[in-house]
Amino acid sequence: MPHFLMNLRHVPDDEADEVRALLETNNINYYETPPSRWGISMGGFWVHEADEAERARALLDEYQLNRARDQRADYDRRLAAGEVPSFGQRLARRPLTVIAILLAVALVLGLAVGPFLHW
Incomplete structure (x- = not known):
């Protein structure tokens, strides 16, 4: 039975690429469904096996915490530099x-x- 890992709606290309690399680096067999053109289906990353889903979710949780921290630090840096209008x-x-x-x-x-x- 497929296990849903991550929604791809409104996900920037660089983040999707990093998630693909993370899953491939950790030998997680995943497949991807693209978001629909009209926004009806969300698209996402999926795995077939439950044990891979648990491993992938743990990796994604850590990745998303790190990404949020890095994005926040980048925003704060740009804000301090006067680059945020x-x-x-x-x-x-x-x-x-x-x-x-x-x-x-x-x-x-x-x-x-x-x-x-x-x-």
């Missing part, structure tokens, strides 16, 4: 886009909360 910088760079997004958020909030406000 602030709201004001985004507004200055693309004012129409930012204003359109804010209006869309206000519209959605108004539609969601409006029925509950009785003035």
